[in-house]
Amino acid sequence: MKNLKRLLTRPLVALPSSLVIIILVVALVGFADATYLSAEHFRGVIPPCSVTGGCEKVLTSDFSVVFGIPVSLLGAVYYLLIAIGGLIFLESKHISKLEKHNSEILRLSLLLTIPGFLASVWFTGLQVFVIHSYCTYCLGSACVTTILLSLTVVMFRKYRRTDEEDLRFKI
Amino acid sequence: MNTKRITFWLGFVVIIGLIIWGLVVAMNKTPNSTSKIGVPAPVTSSDNVEGSSSARVTLIEYGDFQCPACSTYAFYVERLFNEASSTMRVVFRHFPLSQHPNAIPAARAAEAAGVQGKFWDMYRLLYANQSDWSEKTTTEANTIFDGYATTLKLDMTNFKADEMSSSTIAKIMAQEAEGQKIGIDHTPSFFVNGREVNPNTYEEFKTIIDAALSGTAE
Numbered sequence: 001m002k003n004l005k006r007l008l009t010r011p012l013v014a015l016p017s018s019l020v021i022i023i024l025v026v027a028l029v030g031f032a033d034a035t036y037l038s039a040e041h042f043r044g045v046i047p048p049c050s051v052t053g054g055c056e057k058v059l060t061s062d063f064s065v066v067f068g069i070p071v072s073l074l075g076a077v078y079y080l081l082i083a084i085g086g087l088i089f090l091e092s093k094h095i096s097k098l099e100k101h102n103s104e105i106l107r108l109s110l111l112l113t114i115p116g117f118l119a120s121v122w123f124t125g126l127q128v129f130v131i132h133s134y135c136t137y138c139l140g141s142a143c144v145t146t147i148l149l150s151l152t153v154v155m156f157r158k159y160r161r162t163d164e165e166d167l168r169f170k171i
Numbered sequence: 172m173n174t175k176r177i178t179f180w181l182g183f184v185v186i187i188g189l190i191i192w193g194l195v196v197a198m199n200k201t202p203n204s205t206s207k208i209g210v211p212a213p214v215t216s217s218d219n220v221e222g223s224s225s226a227r228v229t230l231i232e233y234g235d236f237q238c239p240a241c242s243t244y245a246f247y248v249e250r251l252f253n254e255a256s257s258t259m260r261v262v263f264r265h266f267p268l269s270q271h272p273n274a275i276p277a278a279r280a281a282e283a284a285g286v287q288g289k290f291w292d293m294y295r296l297l298y299a300n301q302s303d304w305s306e307k308t309t310t311e312a313n314t315i316f317d318g319y320a321t322t323l324k325l326d327m328t329n330f331k332a333d334e335m336s337s338s339t340i341a342k343i344m345a346q347e348a349e350g351q352k353i354g355i356d357h358t359p360s361f362f363v364n365g366r367e368v369n370p371n372t373y374e375e376f377k378t379i380i381d382a383a384l385s386g387t388a389e
Contacts, residue, residue, distance in 0.1 A: 048357040049238035054270040095179045
C-alpha cells in the first residue's frame with residue numbers, strides 16, 4: 001500500500017519528451033474514436049446492423065448513456081484531458097523552456113488512466129456478459145485506455161522521484 | 172504569452188478541429204460513391220410486396236426483424252408508403268443476421284402470416300413490439316409471436332404448420348443468399364428502383380423517394 005502511494009503521489013522527474021508524445025498521440029486516437037461515437041449519438045443516427053457484429057446493440061443499450069450523457073462523450077473529455085496534460089508538459093519544456101517542467105499537471109492527468117481503465121473493464125464486461133454483443137469502436141477505446149495505463153505505469157515506475165531525492169527535497 | 176506559445180496552443184486547437192472535421196466529413200460521405208453493392212433480383216410473385224405492381228417507384232428492403240435500426244426505418248417506410256401508396260410499392264426481403272437469434276423465428280412468423288395474407292400486419296407487429304421479444308429466449312419469443320397471430324385472427328393450426336415448414340425456411344434462406352450474393356453487409360439495406368440508397372433520416376428518405384417519383388433520380 002505504501003509502495004502504491006509512493007508510485008502514485010511522487011513527482012515525475014527527467015521525463016523524456018518522446019514518451020509524452022506517444023501518450024499524446026495515443027490519447028488523440030482515443031479522442032477521435034470517442035468523438036465519432038458521440039457525434040453519431042447526437043446526430044440521432046441509428047447505427048445499422050452489420051454482418052460483422054452487434055455494434056448497434058451496444059450503442060443502443062441502456063448502458064450507453066449515464067445520467068443522460070453518452071458514455072462516449074465522457075470518454076472524449078477523458079482523452080482530451082490526458083492530451084492537454086501532455087501538451088502542458090511539452091509546452092513548458094520546449095516552448096516556454098521553464099527550468100521546472102510542468103510534470104505535475106501531466107502526472108495528475110495520467111492518474112485519470114486508472115479510473116479510465118476500470119471503466120473500460122466494466123464496459124467490456126457488459127458487452128461480454130450482459131449485452132452479448134461487441135462494438136468495435138468501444139473495444140478500440142478499451143485498447144487505447146489499456147495502452148495509456150501501461151505507458152503510465154512505465155512512466156510512474158521509471159521516472160518518479162527516488163527516495164533519496166524525495167528526502168532531499170523535503171529537507 | 173509569447174508568439175511561440177500562442178502558435179503551439181493554436182496548433183493543438185487546429186489538430187483537434189481537423190480531427191472533428193475529418194469525422195464529420197466521413198460521416199456525411201454517401202456510401203454510394205464507393206459502393207460495390209449489386210442490383211437486387213427482379214421482384215417476383217414469391218416476394219412480399221405491398222402496393223401496386225404498376226407503381227413508378229419500387230422500394231426493396233433487406234431487413235432483419237431483430238435489428239433495432241430496421242425497426243426505426245420500418246416507421247419511415249410505412250409513413251412514406253402511406254403518403255405515396257398509389258405510386259410506390261414496398262418489397263421486403265429477409266436478411267437475418269447471425270448475432271440476432273430471434274431474427275429467423277420472427278421471419279418464420281411473418282412468412283407464416285403471409286400464407287394467410289397477413290405478412291405486412293405481422294411485419295408491423297414484429298417491428299412495433301421489437302423490444303418485447305428481442306432479448307427473450309427463442310421459445311419465449313415464439314410464444315409472443317403466437318400471441319400476434321392470435322391478435323391477427325390467424326388460423327393457429329395452419330400458422331404453426333407454416334411457421335415450421337421447410338418451404339418457409341427455404342424462402343428465408345434463399346432471400347438471405349440473394350442478399351449475400353449482391354454484397355449486402357448491413358440491415359436495413361434499401362434499394363429504390365434497383366439503386367442502393369442510404370438515408371439517415373425520414374426527411375432524407377422522403378427526398379430520395381420524391382426524386383424517384385419525379386424521375387429526377389440519377
